[in-house]
Amino acid sequence: MKHCSLTAISTAALLLAGCDLTRPSTPLQIGEDRVAVYSMLRAGAVDASVLVVRFSRDLQGFEEGWRPVAGAAVTLSTPTETLVLRADTTASSARCAVPLTAGFPEPTVRAGCYGAPVPGRVRAGGRYLLTIELPSGERVTGEATVPEPLRVLQPEVSDSFPVYERSAGNTAAVPVRWSSARLPARVEAGLVADSADCRLPLDPKVINGNFVSLNVAHGDSALLAVYGAGCSRNGQLIKWSSIPATLTLAVYDSAYAEYATTIGSDQVEDARASAGLRGALGVFAGVARTDVPIVFVRAPAR
């Protein structure tokens, strides 16, 4: 006995006829606004600052979805003293400045920015406690330990590196080595030309044109690739023979190391959207920077 079957499915015809076969999207229901706090204590800094914002539940696409929170009571404590951080409405509140979109002019966020001088500077190895009482009655607490700075073994101050002038591509390589008393949680390297007219962008695959995250899991060295070195003013290329620059190695505490893994992701679990804090999203962390001035010298054309 043989058995044959022929079946015709006509869903395609229904689709062609314009039938709606799927459930339409529904508006995303967000429960409430969320408070976020951003503060980075830098070893050796003369002051400390805290940015307090509230993300609106009505955020739409690229619309600015946050607003500063004014009127908060902010204190920063060490085992021996307590500092009151006051609302910083001056243009000097540089660390609360936030570019809305990378590469665009940076408006200074004043309301929501709290700061104070730190007597004796922020101490490497110091443990700091943050307490914020919001006008709405919410309470935010945080704790951070500022790491010790890395000792940069290579490059040395004023080392020079040949660089090719090209609009794109790998134009220079800078070997970097460092040492630290303990394995750092996260290390980033930054490179900024001393002249605002010149650009020394690092590998474009990384976080930002100015700085890269280094893999610290396997040791104490990295090779930085400089892409597209060049100088221009008002859109016109400028001739140059050398570009003085500053190489920055930044080491972070474990709170920021954890938080940084979520940046750039379009989804993050609630528990991971906050590091070093209780009662708010964001991060309260410590960083130590080591700056090394170096020079890039134009290499003969290949």
Place this chain on the structure above:
Amino acid sequence: MGAVRYTPRFERRHRLDVALTRKLGGAGSSFTSRVVLASGQPYTPVLAIIQPFGYDPTRDAFTTDGRPSFVLGAHNSARLPSYLRIDLAARKGFTTRRFGRDMRISVFGQVMNVLNTKNVLTAEPDAFGGNGRELKYLPQMPLLPSVGVEWTF
């Protein structure tokens, strides 16, 4: 230690599945209906939308590129809409003799999800939907009519 408890993705708390078949006159002729009603499966809800700020060590400042990020709640803690599907099928069979052989031929037609209920497989948040922030649904089987013929010889 360190265990995370959450509801499995395809868990359904309630499910009613009823199938009825009525034989009609003639060999192999029948009418079948099936109704499935079930409560919704879990998905992970969105608690907030933020624009994450990152620290730029070269400027000693926090920055943001403005891209939104969804803050998700407890894993699989919300429920998708309930599930309803009704299928209908009819079959008419007859026997005949062709080319010196006995043949059994059945003509059938069926419509799966006859109400075209917009059942969903899962839901994904979308910050740039046609109407702003949306919860987009990945569909399950739509209305699916089919006809066919089956013969045995």
